[in-house]
Amino acid sequence: MNRIHFCIATAVAVASPAMAAPDGPAILAADLPVVVITGTAEHPERTADSDISTLLSKMPGYSVAQGGGVSGLPVVNGLADDRIKIRVDGMELTSACANHMNPPLSYIDPGQVGQIDLVAGVTPVSAGGDSIGGTITVTSAAPFFARAGEGWRTRIKLGASAKSVNDGVNASVSASAADDSTSIGYTAAYARGHSYEDGNGERVLGSMFESINQAVTLALRGSAGQLTLRAGVQHIPYQGFPNQYMDMTDNTARHANLAYAGRFGWGDFDASVYWQKTEHDMGFFTPERTGMMPMTTRGSNAGYVVKAAIPLASGTLRIGNEFHRFRLDDFWPAVPGSMMMGPNTYVNVNDGMRDRAAVFGEVETRHDARWLSLLGARWEWVRMDAGAVQAYGTGMMNAADAAAARAFNARERRRDDGNLDLTALARFTPSEGATYEFALARKTRSPNLYERYSWGRGTMAMTMTNWFGDGNGYVGDIDLKREAAATLAVTADWHGGGEKGWFVRVNPYFSKVADYIDVDVLGTFNPYMKMSTRGTLLRFANHDAKLYGTNLSWRLPLLAQGAYGSIALTGNAAWSRGTRRDGGDLYRIMPLNALLALEHELGRWSSQLDVRAVARKDHVDLRRLEPVTAGYALVGLRTAFQAQKHVRLTAGVSNLFDKAYADPLGGVYLSGLKAQGGALRPLPGYGRAFELGMNVEF
Known part of the structure; x- marks a missing residue:
């Protein structure tokens, strides 16, 4: 049975309503506040991705801020990371790291994904709270069941791929045994890559990774x-994290979740409960970047979601209750013999607590054949607290941190926020060939634990809190207010010719954010003591801001199905800006960019030639010393062949002409600065990558 979602137009219009390779995850782009049905498209997807965040890269307004090989941070219309609600198999996961090296999307491999839903900007209250940028929902492959009367059946899927730019390899396996009422499944996925090469053929130091994921399902x-x-x-x-001062030396996580879905005479009922625990360590592990500074983080998530959908005479009522509990301990063991990193353990976050309880209700109403509306409200209570902390020591080299610890410990640290979300969405369909959508919402987000409770004032301590990849140092503020975003969006969708026909979608949006959590400048320093470069010391601070832009997507059939197959021109473009009320640009706002693709289908073959063009980024955050990056265009070519019913082969090449470029959202190349000296420069992007893949099912 198809899943039906009432979604929103605030940001993401894509080249097709849902995109997936036949052997890959379905990607539902919730681009319109309309009833959207999950489906698949027949063109090939990227063949050798190790990071789930990149699977959404075809959607306008969506970008990825590069981290490690499996830890990219999603960015939607200029809003990133914690400003986007992310759920993995119903679990709300929180980064347990001062550098966000283990973001929620890093906890599942692309080979384990069954479906990805993206709802951007003005999200229905049932899609989640404590966010102002949207919701990403990742679901593992659905359990496999046999048909009635078939008895027990088995199914096995194998996948393997390789990428040349970093000698990367991906492998996955899933095995299931089921009858018509019971299903038992196991999945495993492995990904590994060496440090990648840029367009000049130079190794980007400290960018290697390895990841292993296993899961069982009953x-x-x-x-x-x-x-x-x-x-x-x-x-x-x-x-490795080339745009951070630290690398990940271990991340071990365990999780369990139990979900129930039932349909009754009065409506649908869904409930789930989950638990997840992370043991995370940072330090140095490679000759490409050496050092000695152990850092340890322990985090745990637990919660439940209960919701119901009740049919009404002209629509549906949805109600629900949620609870999420997050605990965090972050401490840095002393380094024997070090005058700065000792003699005590540095306690960065002690007994950090962030609890959220929420209730919501929304009504979807079909007024007539042309008008559909959704009205919703959500109330959240957020409680945060943290225990006493300590510096490495009280000597001269730790004087700033010791004084900051005393001041922090003397404060009342508990904070309670009451957050109200409101949404009003409407869809107007005057004819079969046009729909118009209007959305207005108030969305809120409370600070995370590091924004509120990071306290160190020494330069080294401040640079250890940084999930922005900008080489700067950060300190929190207990008195931070929660963010409140008022967003208005309109989407116009003109279409014709059915599922394989043409369409044009345009989506302007505007958000005004009260108490946006940005920064104030406290001072400057020299990263790695290199006198040739400069960084800033920053305090998280509330400032009013606004974000606005336009997303565009289209599909134009050029050749109908025939002896030469079918050809279609698809693509999208996105333009966005973000500024503070008191002046200056916001950080990590993607410049004007576009994706043009020529798609061809012929029998068992499906191929795509695409060009991604990105304009020069010169609207930069001067407070963070965000680097200017040049414009560029990258050419990609991919093809897939369905060799047999259950065998699919894929091949492709990214950055075909080996273009040297810098990622506008990649931050700065810190591992290169430490090893090579010179000036601090933007993080180089990936060079030419040949990719091969195969999927087999039996």
Whole structure:
């Protein structure tokens, strides 16, 4: 049965309503506040991705801020990371790291994904709270069941791929055994890559990684509904971060979640409960960047979601209750013999607590054949607290941190926020060939634990809190206010010719954010003591801001299905700006960019030639010393062949002409600065990459 979502137009219009390779995850682009049905398109997707965040890269307004090989941070219309609600198999996961090296999307491999939903900007209250940028929902492959009367059946899927630019390899396996009421499944995925090469053929130091994911599933279904239990473990032995001062030396996470879905005479009922624990370590592990500074983080997430959908005479009522509990301990063991990093353990976050409880309700109404509306409200209570902290020591080299610890410990640290979200969405369909959508919302987000409770004032301590990849140092503020965004969006969609026909979608949006959590400048320093470059010391601070832009997407059939196959021109473009009320640009705002693709289908073959063009980024955040980056265009070519019913082969090349460029959202190349000296420069992008892949099912 198809899943039906009432979604929103605030940002993401794509080249097709849903995109997936036949053997890959379905990607549902919730680009319109309309009823959207999950489907698949027949063109090939990228063949050798190790990072889930890149699977959404075809959507306008969506970008990825580069981190490690499996830890990119999603950016939607200029809003990134914690400003986007991310759920993985119903679990709300929180980065347990001062550098956000383990963001939520890093906890599942692309080979394990069944579907990705993206709802951007003005999200329905049922899609999540504590966010102002949208919601990404990732779901593992659905449990496999046999048909009634077939008895027990088995299914095995194998996948493998390779990428030349970093000698990367990906492998995945899933195995299931099921009858018509019971399903047992196991999945495993492995990804590894060496440090990648840029367009000049130079190695980008400290960008290697390795990731291992395993999960088991038990599902039971009957007349009362379906009960699904999932449990898994992840191990990342190492992951380099060339735009951070630290690398990941281990990340071990375990999770379990239990979900129930049932349909009754009065409506649909869904409930889930989950638990996840992360043990995370940072330091140095490679000759490409050496050092000695152990850092340890322990984080745990737990919660539940209960919701119901009740049919009404002219629509649907949705109500729900959620709770999320996050605990965090972040400490840095002393380094024997070091005058600065000792003699005590540096306690960065002690007994950090962030609890959220929420209730919501929304009404979807079909007024007539032309008008559909959605009105919703959500109330969240957020409680945060943290225990006493300590510096490495009280000597001269630790004087700034010791004084900051005393001041922090003397404060009342508990904070309670009451957050109200409101949404009003409408769709008007005057004819079969046009729809118009209007959206208005108030969305809120409370600070994360590091924004509120990071306290160190020494330069080294401040640079250890930084998930922005900008080489600067940060300190928190206990008195930060929550962000409140008022967003207005309109989408016009003209279309014709059915599923394989033409369409044009345009989506302007505007957001005014009260108390946007940005920064104030406290001072400057020289990264790695290199006198040739400069960084800034920053305090998280509330400032009013605004973000606005336009997204455009289209599809134009050029050749109908025939002896030469079918050809279509697809693409999208996005332009966005973000500024502070008191002047200056916001950080990590993607410049004007466009994706043009020529898609060809002929029998078992499906191919794509695409060009991604990005304009010069000269609207930069001067407070963070964000680098200016030049414009560029990258050419890609991909093809897929369905060799047999259950065998699919893929091949492709990215950055065909080996263009040297800098990622506008990649931050700065810190590992290169430490090893090579000179000036601090933007992080280089990936050079030419040949990719091969194969998927087999039996």
